[in-house]
Amino acid sequence: MLTIGSVIDGKYKILNKIGQGGMSVVYLAMNEKANKQWAIKEIRKDGVKDFQVVKQSLIVETDLLKKLDHPNLPSIVDIIEDDNTFLIVMDYVEGRSLEKELEEYGAQRQDKVIEWAKQLCDVLIYLHSRKPPIIYRDLKPENIMLRPDGKVMLIDFGTAREFKERNVSDTVCLGTVGYAAPEQFGGQGQTDARTDIYGLGATLFHLLTGQSPCEPPYEMRPIREIRPELSSGLEKIILKCVEKDPAQRYQSCEELLYDIENYDKFDDMYRKKQKRRLFAFSLTLVLSAAFLTSGLVLDHMANSKRNNNYAHLIEEEKQTADITQKMDICQTAIEIKPADKTAYLELILAMKSDSEYSVDEEQLLVNIINKNEEELKKAPATYGEICFETGKLYWYYYSYGKNSSGDEDSNKIIRMRSARSWFDNAAKYSDKTFSKYNMALIYRDIGNFYAQIDQLRTEANDSGEYKTLFKNYQSLLKLIKSGDEAEIVQLELYNAILNSVEQYGDKFASDGVKKDDILSAVEQIEQSLDDISESSEKLTSLKLETKKAVEVAKTKITTAYADNNSDDTNKTDETEKAVDKE
Structure with a gap:
């Protein structure tokens, strides 16, 4: 086993062990020069039987991953091997496996599982569409990582293979019993895309x-025999996925994805409603001439009643103090008028009223927005504004990644990364007349910086990025000061700027940022602290933290620019223009 603290290949420092399987151990490692974390999978000759066979399987895994490019798949960055050890260096995926989610929380919420199923279908569609198709063959909760942003990643390609038509000889007993389709056991047919569909069905059953x-009892019963409240439509989909005969399953993941996206239409209650609607429609055709006028009147009355109910709910929500009740009322209002922004914005306000946006709240909000996305996008400006406020919710309040030690640096990075796609949509769907349009672009670009900078540093391609980051922070500071942002938002932004000075002060100097500009920003923050109240315990604590960060930033500026002979013009005008041009 690798030793904690040891350095591999002169650059990967082993931090700790993060996982262990039957054949391998996975470590978290740090490339200290690039300040980037990686996952390293180790397979030792003395730890497994038939090492050459296992090694060959791993070579297949790495060769497959090198050719793939999908947001739900990790990438391989390095291979290190000798006679006794085989090491794979790959993306470190933040989060934990769905197996761990099951161990801690048991059966998962239906809405969450459906969202994961859609993502898994998408990545399987990608794999199956390669030429030749790639069959994963080991789909199970243990091999699916749940990231902080709610996205899932498919890991461990040790049993995957490229499909060769009519090549039954490559179908050996690979995969995990229970999740593996019958044809994965040699002699019962060839594995193909339908094999992965079986594995996905078994995984959804477990979740x-x-x-x-x-x-025990080694069977997959209809899911409603275990949880009666689940959708009968979803039950039908899973039962079709896990048919023993591949010909009786879904024949492609595209077909499966369509049914998952429309699972409620397979519900028994839905079909009964459809039959009643068909009967009512037929009756309406017969009587339409006689009731046309009265129908228009009733429709007008129904719309009026719906509008009145919606307005009443919004008013009720504003008068309610309990956060859970506020969110419940907002959900009801959204169901009445899914294209109106008011209830969405009130829901977002409710979620940040306790200064924390939890993972459960995230699941609720994202599912509601996704469910009504098509309707919302009919009014792009409305959708853009909702995306902007959702982005701010992530940026300033998202609680995922906080740890008990109080060190929240990782949480801040997660918040910025998670928010950037929302700000991107805010800019994409609104227009320049939207008052927050420029702010959305700045938030997005700062988020992109933190998402990409580790890779850029690894590739030694980060020159100019730090100056752009500082300019964005300057612009955001100006916009925040001229607006009516909440005090906690101001403090969180101040801390982000000060932390960037502490972390990248040397880079700011080498990128040509003027010392006076950085000092000016820090002094503006220091002066603004006098206007921040201490009306809550969190504000008091955050204000104290910001004051300390000011002093740390000042010290860093002095150190970073100490060796520069011209403090205020750290680069020549020519260099500064070149960086700007880049």
């Missing part, structure tokens, strides 16, 4: 019921 198909 929804909390019962593992690889443990």
Whole structure:
């Protein structure tokens, strides 16, 4: 096993062990020069039987991943091997496996599982569309990582293979019993895309019921026998996925994805409603001439009633103090008028009223927006504004990644990264007349910086990025000061700017940022602190933290510019123009 603290290949420092399987151990490592974390999978000759066979499987895994490019798949960055050890250096995926989610929380919420299923279908569609198609063959909760932003990543390609038509000889017993399709056991047919569909069905069964198909009684019953409240439509989909005969399953993941996106239309209650609607429609055709006028009147009355109910709910929500009740009322209002922004914005206000946006709240809000996305996009400006406020919710209040030690640096980076796609949509769907349009662009670009800078540093391609970051922070500071932002938002921004000075002070200097400009920004923040109240414990604590960060930033500026002979013009005008041009 690798030793904690040791350095591999002269650049990867082993930090700790993060996982262990039957054949391998996975470590978290740091490339200290690039300040980037990686995952390293180790397979030792003395730890497994048939090392050459296992090694060959890993070579297949790495060769496959090198050719793939999908947001739900990790990438390989390095291979290190000798006679006794095989190491794979790959993306470190933040989060934890769905197996861990099951161990801690048991059966998962239906809405969450459906969202994960859609993402998994998408990545399987990508794999199956390669030429030749790639069959994953080991889909299970253990091999699916849940990231902080709610996205899932498919990991461990040790049993994946490229599809060769009519090549039954490559179908050996690879995969995990319970999740593996019958044809994965040699002699029962060839594995193909339908094999992965079986694995996905078994995985969804486990996630929804909390019962593992690889443990007694080794069967997958209809999910509503275990959880009656689940959708009958979803039950039908899963049962079709896990048919023993591949010909009886879904024949492609595109077909499966369509049904998952429309699972409620397979519900028994939905079909009964449709039959009643068909009967009512037929009756309406017969009587339409006689009731046309009265129908228009009733429709007008119904719309008026709906509008009145919506307005009443919004008013009720504003008068309610309990956060949970406020969110429930907003959900009801959104169901009445899914294209109106008011209830969405009130819901976002409710979620940040306790100064924390939890993972459960995230799941609720994202599902509501996704459910009504098509309707909202009919009014792009409305959708853009909702995206902007959602982005701010992530940027300033998202709680994922906080740890008990109080060091929240990782949480701040997660917040920025998670927010950037929302700000991107805010700019994309609104226009320049939107009062927050420029702010959305700045937030997005800062988020992109933190998402990309580690890779850029690894590639030694980060020159000019730090100056752009500082300019964006300057612009955002100006916009925040001229607006009516909440005090906690101001403090969080001040801390982000000060932390960037502490972390990248040397880079700011080498990128040509003037010392006076940085000092001016820090002094503006210091002066603004006098206007911040201490009306809550969190504000008091954050204000104190910001005061300390001011002093740290000042010290860093002095150090970073100490060796520069011209403090205020650290680069020549020619260099500064070149950086600007880049």
